[in-house]
Amino acid sequence: MVQKKDKNTCEFGDFQTPESFALEITNIVKRLGIAPKSVLEPTCGRGAFLIAACQTFSSVNKFVGFDINIEHLKYLKKRIITEKYANEIDIINGNFFNYDWSDIINRLTDPLLIIGNPPWVTSSELGFLKSSNLPQKSNFQNKSGYEALTGKSNFDISEWMLLKQLEWLKERIGVIAMLCKTSVARKILIHVWQQKYRVILAQIHSIDTLKNFNASVDACLFILQIGDGSLENKCEIFDSIYAQKSSQTIGYYQNTIVSNLNNYQRWHNLQGNDSKYIWRSGLKHDCSKVMELVRQGDQYCNGYGDIYFLEQDFVYPILKSSDVSNAHTSTCRKYVIVTQQYIGEDTTPLKFNAPNIWEYLQKYREHLSKRSSSIYRHRPEFSIFGVGKYTFMPWKVAISGFYKTLNFIEVGPINGQPVVFDDTVYFVPCWSQSEANFIAAMLNSQPAKEFLTSMIFWNDKRPITIELLKRLNLRVLAQILDQEEVYDGYAKNHVV
Ligand SMILES: C[S@@+](CC[C@H](N)C(=O)[O-])C[C@H]1O[C@@H](n2cnc3c(N)ncnc32)[C@H](O)[C@@H]1O
Structure with missing residues (x-):
């Protein structure tokens, strides 16, 4: 079925599940030996799962469907009357987020099957659509400060x-x-494992979203069985809903969700903060047409095709994620204006130190002041982020967050200037080529790779994150590799 994607569809995640697919899913649940007494579909829409559950489970005495969309419910009501499901199905119209659910839940007898397909939209997509289809306290994960400002507080409403x-x-x-x-x-697995919920079985079955929803999303049928029995800190992964055997077991070990339990257990001693080598993200400026330039002789051309003489001391070679991924790091396609040495630095001295750049920034003031991210609010004009002493260190060991393999590369100066990365690249700064060489070799060693990949989920959009990289203690790695002395020799020059 090809689903239309208008504003309403996006806002309410209104992608109705094909009935044949819903039926395949209820059959998977049945094959697990589950015989529910009641079934609830909390965002039932046209009720594909309710109808499928009616056809699959003879054990059920009550079905409840709930949705915000009255038109879908009218359709469903008509259908259950014609097809004579009416006695068993209650249909309720309401908003999931402000409905008092206790009434419904208390009426339903155990075992209760909660089945369906919640909207897959995120809070920031809803913000963009100016929609209020959100729980009232939307920052429910209590993200604060920089994380909230940079959108890391974004969450899926299905979560x-x-x-x-x-x-x-x-x-x-x-x-x-x-x-x-x-x-x-x-994310839900982490929550149930951390909170020690009574999960006795967990499974993830990959689904074909292109076939079923005409959308390309890494999605799954997620099954959690809750009850009394031995707790399960493992989740079986099936490559499709037709797979008979699981292809992988992910688990929870020492507060970490791991994709390869064996390798993680083998190298878990590597877990810990390294106090000397700190992972950094590249530069963030949110105004590429103004801030990123192509060099033409002694001049620079911006994204509007305008050419300027600018003070070279404030314009640095920049490498993007794709350059780092392809190891194109000895030359650069672009340069970037670096207006500050550290976050929050007053930018007005540029007026005297780099008058051409100052004039240039004045010309494009409006473009820069229109940057929507709140990180620039109440900051000096023309501010950038992801800048500090580390930006100006000559050598770096870098990796792109979009990598689909784990490969750390050394990056040295270009034309005598330290290289700057975009904010999808992570790096540790080094003072010399030999240090970068040493750190890259350690990071590319088998123990480091096995440890890091044991926590990577390659299907993620950005499988490599700064949080992941920060988990590796380079000093312990140096001990394991018998390189402690060399490590200490380099590390002592890193004053944090
Ligand atoms: C992905 S569709 C799934 C519909 C149905 N469960 C199925 O699988 O065919 C998501 C459904 O969530 C409903 N919905 C969105 N926001 C809701 C809310 N705040 N409260 C209740 N239902 C909501 C939409 O109307 C839509 O029918």
């Missing part, structure tokens, strides 16, 4: 809904079987 459903089952016996993004399923 919020799934957490709510887990609360309903806290002291009950039941199953959650939901279609959701795989990244959401993993």
Whole structure:
């Protein structure tokens, strides 16, 4: 089925599940030996899962469907009357986020199956659509400061809904079987494992979103069985809903979700902060047409095709994620204006230190002041982010967050200037080529790679994150590789 993607569809994540697909899913649940007494579809839309559950489970005495969209519910009501499901199905119209669910939940007998397909939209997409289809306290993960400002507080509303459903089952016996993004399923797993929920079975079955929803998303059927029994800190991964055997087991070990339990257990001693080598993200400026330039002789051409003489001391070679991924690091395609030496530095001295750049920035003032990210608010004019002493160190060991393999590369100065990266690249700064060479070799060693890949989920959009890299203690790695002395020799020059 090809689904239309208008504003309303996006805002309410309104991608109705094909009935044949819903039926395949209810059959997977049945094959797990689950015989529910009641079934709830909390965002049922036209009720594909309710109808499929009616056809699959003879054990059920009550079905409840709930949705915000009255037109979908009218369709469903008509359908259940014609097809004579009317006695068993209650249809309720409401908003998931402000509905008092206790009434419904208390009426439903155990085992309770909560099944369906919640909207896959994120809070920031909703913000962009100026939609209020959100829980009231939307910063529910209590993200603060820089994370909240840079959008890391963004979350999937399905995550919020799934957490709510887990609360309903806290002291009950039941199953959650939901279609959701795989990244959401993993976040929920971390939550249930950290909070020691009574999960006795967890499975993730990859689904074909292109075939079923005409959308390309890494999504899955996520099954959590809640009840009394031995707790399971593992989740079986199936490559499709037709796979008979799991292809992978992910797990939870020492507060970490791991994609390869064996390798993680083998190298878990490498976990810890390195106090000397700190991972950094590249530069953030959010105005590439003004800030990024192509060099033409002694002049620079900006994204509007205008050419200027600018003070070279403030214009640095920049490498993008793709340059780092392809190891094109000895030359650069672009340069970037670096207006500050550290975050928050007063930019007005540029007037005297780099008058051409100052004049240039004045000319494009409006473009820079229109940068929407709130990180630039209440900051000196023309501010940038991801800048500090480390930016100006001559050598770096870098990796792109978009890499699909783990490969750390050394990057040295270009035309005598230290290289700057864009903000999708992560790096540790070094003072010399030999130091960069040493650090890159350590990071590319087998123990480091096995340790890091044991926590990487390659299907993620950005599988390599700064949080992941920060988990590796380089000093312990040096000990394991018998390189402690060399490490200490270099590390002592890093004053943090
Ligand atoms: C991905 S569709 C799934 C529909 C149905 N469960 C299925 O699988 O075919 C998401 C559904 O969530 C509903 N929805 C979105 N926001 C909602 C809210 N705040 N409260 C209740 N339902 C909501 C939409 O109307 C839509 O029917």
